[in-house]
Amino acid sequence: MKVLAALGAVLAILTGSAHAQSQPLTIYAAASLTDVFRAFDPDQRYSFAGSNALETQIRNGAPADIFASAAPLNTQRLFRQNLVGKPVTFTSNRLALIVPKSNPAGIRSVYDLRRKPVKLVIAGAAVPVGGYTRTVLRRMGLSSVLSKVVSQETDVRAVTGKVALGQADAGFVYATDARAVADRVTVIRIPAWAQPRVRYEIAVVSSSSKKAAAQAWIKTLLSARGQAALKEYGFLPVPGA
Amino acid sequence: MDRRRFVLAALGAGSATVATPWLGSAAAAAEDDLAFANFGASTELLVRDFYAKAIDAKLVGAQTTSALRHGRSAAGWHAKAQSDLLTSAGDVPPDPEDFDFQWPLRTFKTKAAMVATGLAVLRALRGVYQTAAAMASEQSYRVLYASLAASVSQQIVALGGAAAAEPFPVALDIESASDAIERYLG
Numbered sequence: 001m002k003v004l005a006a007l008g009a010v011l012a013i014l015t016g017s018a019h020a021q022s023q024p025l026t027i028y029a030a031a032s033l034t035d036v037f038r039a040f041d042p043d044q045r046y047s048f049a050g051s052n053a054l055e056t057q058i059r060n061g062a063p064a065d066i067f068a069s070a071a072p073l074n075t076q077r078l079f080r081q082n083l084v085g086k087p088v089t090f091t092s093n094r095l096a097l098i099v100p101k102s103n104p105a106g107i108r109s110v111y112d113l114r115r116k117p118v119k120l121v122i123a124g125a126a127v128p129v130g131g132y133t134r135t136v137l138r139r140m141g142l143s144s145v146l147s148k149v150v151s152q153e154t155d156v157r158a159v160t161g162k163v164a165l166g167q168a169d170a171g172f173v174y175a176t177d178a179r180a181v182a183d184r185v186t187v188i189r190i191p192a193w194a195q196p197r198v199r200y201e202i203a204v205v206s207s208s209s210k211k212a213a214a215q216a217w218i219k220t221l222l223s224a225r226g227q228a229a230l231k232e233y234g235f236l237p238v239p240g241a
Numbered sequence: 242m243d244r245r246r247f248v249l250a251a252l253g254a255g256s257a258t259v260a261t262p263w264l265g266s267a268a269a270a271a272e273d274d275l276a277f278a279n280f281g282a283s284t285e286l287l288v289r290d291f292y293a294k295a296i297d298a299k300l301v302g303a304q305t306t307s308a309l310r311h312g313r314s315a316a317g318w319h320a321k322a323q324s325d326l327l328t329s330a331g332d333v334p335p336d337p338e339d340f341d342f343q344w345p346l347r348t349f350k351t352k353a354a355m356v357a358t359g360l361a362v363l364r365a366l367r368g369v370y371q372t373a374a375a376m377a378s379e380q381s382y383r384v385l386y387a388s389l390a391a392s393v394s395q396q397i398v399a400l401g402g403a404a405a406a407e408p409f410p411v412a413l414d415i416e417s418a419s420d421a422i423e424r425y426l427g
Contacts, residue, residue: 109416111416135333138272138275138332139275139276139279139332140276140279140415141272141273141275141276141415142272142276143272144272189423191419191423191426192283192339192340192423192426192427193279193280193283193284193335193419193426194279195339197333197336197339239338239339240338
């Protein structure tokens with residue numbers, strides 16, 4: 001009887017462990033990672049939003065295992081407060097200006113935003129893509145076009161959606177998001193000299209109960225397979241890596 | 242002074258004039274000033290890469306190679322001067338890692354191709370410096386850009402010979418110059 005009880009206990013531990021292993025990770029990720037993460041590993045549980053909003057949720061105790069941010073600022077702030085482990089950079093991106101295929105404002109260059117009356121949509125300043133947008137405009141001497149902003153969105157997908165639906169004349173998004181709606185928008189290149197340094201960071205959330213699994217997932221993302229998936233969706237390698 | 246000494250002296254002047262009187266007013270830099278500095282610093286990094294590859298290609302004699310080395314040095318100084326301006330103004334200056342410089346396949350295969358590509362980049366850069374020398378908001382910036390334009394003009398002559406000299410070089414806005422160099426910046 002004692003042997004049976006012991007066997008039962010061992011079995012319970014083993015099945016419990018296996019159950020924990022098979023439970024999906026909860027991954028909080030920047031909205032721009034939506035398509036690539038879902039394709040890379042559809043078995044996990046995702047929450048996609050602006051990195052600033054996700055940072056706030058994690059600070060408030062949201063049950064995330066992994067945080068993938070579109071800007072180092074968000075992960076580093078949490079790291080300094082020991083709310084996530086040491087972040088690693090895993091990919092990079094570029095900004096692009098998109099206009100609807102019909103291009104009602106006749107925009108051919110970023111400089112046309114200054115010359116022509118346009119309805120511009122961008123992300124809020126606290127959202128990574130919103131911060132990057134302001135950097136681009138400042139670098140190009142075009143901050144005055146911020147007066148033409150008709151809407152400030154909470155994440156890049158909302159900006160992309162509004163332009164793709166023709167609700168705005170132009171919007172600043174990541175090049176990867178522009179690719180995703182290539183049939184509905186025209187992409188206008190931003191000069192390389194004006195591009196901001198868009199770096200994505202990822203980290204294990206300190207309160208996670210699945211740290212080992214989370215670390216393994218990040219390792220897979222950093223592997224050749226993970227990097228190939230990112231490349232397929234238009235993301236760029238980490239410079240100097 | 243023979244032509245070689247003249248050219249080397251002129252290229253050196255590009256770096257010798259890089260003191261930093263403009264940094265005192267960097268906080269007050271207007272948006273267009275920052276655009277000039279961002280474009281200039283980035284393009285100087287491109288120019289420095291061009292000179293490094295041109296030297297490695299060994300397509301020219303010792304005299305021109307020496308001029309290429311001075312040009313590379315000047316480009317480094319020019320980039321630093323403008324990067325310092327940007328840093329002082331609270332901006333992040335460009336870094337070589339930000340770019341994936343793309344030179345057409347044949348650029349460093351023949352001297353003619355190398356010279357033609359180098360001149361295209363340098364002329365675009367000088368065009369913007371001329372505009373900045375006239376339009377920058379601060380006197381110290383205008384002096385800086387006039388100096389940089391003069392240095393780049395000398396580099397154009399050193400690279401392309403007397404035939405490359407233009408009595409009245411054209412000033413360019415950043416948009417036009419950007420179109421001219423974008424394919425090389427990657």
